[in-house]
Amino acid sequence: MCMKHRKLLTAGIGLLLTVILIALVRLVDAAPIGAQGTSIGLSHLNQFVFDLFGVNMLWYNITDWLGVAAVLTGFVFAVTGLVQLIKRRSLLKVDREILALGGLYIVVIGLYLFFENVIINYRPIIMPDNTSPEASFPSSHTMLVCVIMGSAAMLINRYIRNKPLNRILRAVCYVIIGVTVVGRLIAGVHWFTDILGGILISVTLLSLYEEVISHGK
Template sequence: MNNKKSFVVSGIFAILTVLLIILVKTYDVAQIGPMDTSIGFSHINGGVHDFFGVNIIWYTITEVFGILALLVCAIFALVGLIQLVQRKSVFKVDATIIKLGCLYAVVLGLYALFEKVIINYRPMIMYDSSEPEASFPSSHTMLICVVMGSTIMVLNQYIKNKRLASILQVACAIIMVITVLGRLICGVHWFTDIMGGIFISIALLSAFSGILKK
């Protein structure tokens, strides 16, 4: 995918995210959440949640993947720090590391935004909480898809062993798929929360791909 196509795809999924948010707030809204919280796409979301129920095992698995994603971020941050110390200038740090840092910052910013601007509440009250929490988008889906997806794009630059790089890229892709499915199955998010996480991830990764090629 060339630069132009990457940014077009990013724009399309950014628009789809906005449309999804509008629909979630306006379409088929009903009080089906805990403490009578109002949820959009209530029949679809309610039906999917009732079908899968709550599965703590899958919740734990996706939580572990979330920690793994943060470790990946820390590894790239460490690489950047080592380069900064050795080269004595931020301008001499690999452009890829700087771009990854900016991508991670955007993800963190979106996480903070959606904690304040609540689109949906979780379908259940978490065990360590006494009230409904923000649920849209699925932050784990967004975090893991963006971190693992961007890692796939840059691994060849930092791992010269092609076989090892390919194995790690496949592992990243598998983690992304399992996370999306696991986060849906575990029951801590509505279906539209997962879709929101996917749309945002595709928008960010497409933009990152375009910027990476410059």
């Protein structure tokens, strides 16, 4: 199977698994284990993982700062695209990778807004300064960091020719992703299935993004 088909296959599998996970969370083993008795699907699995780690607000804060680092990374690429647009005086002359990245960011924002309004389940705890449960699926923080830093690693591989620097920067991207995923789970502000959903959506989007930027090469 060629690389192109593998990317599309990965995206398709990621999307299918996301839909299956949503159905499972909504329909299977639901019980009122959430904050203020909200019903959560796959309750035995989610409760087991939550009890295993408990709540750790230090890790919540750490992953929040990693989210800030991801947003700043996205801002760097946005400025890069703006500079190209000004210099080249045509949107069509902006690098394909940067234009596609803008589209990717828009999709992520759209998904965030969608799941804030179409609530799959609620957080396991009431967050500080809140009095009611918040939407929890997918972990938007996980999705944001995975997508921004994952796509950044792809672009670093294309734009940074210095091999040692290339490897260091991509390693930083992967470390931020890994620490965010694990840290968000340990923090206890999301259910296990929320983290998994964020990962599956990210895999789907990144596979599609890789296909778009590699098309025609």
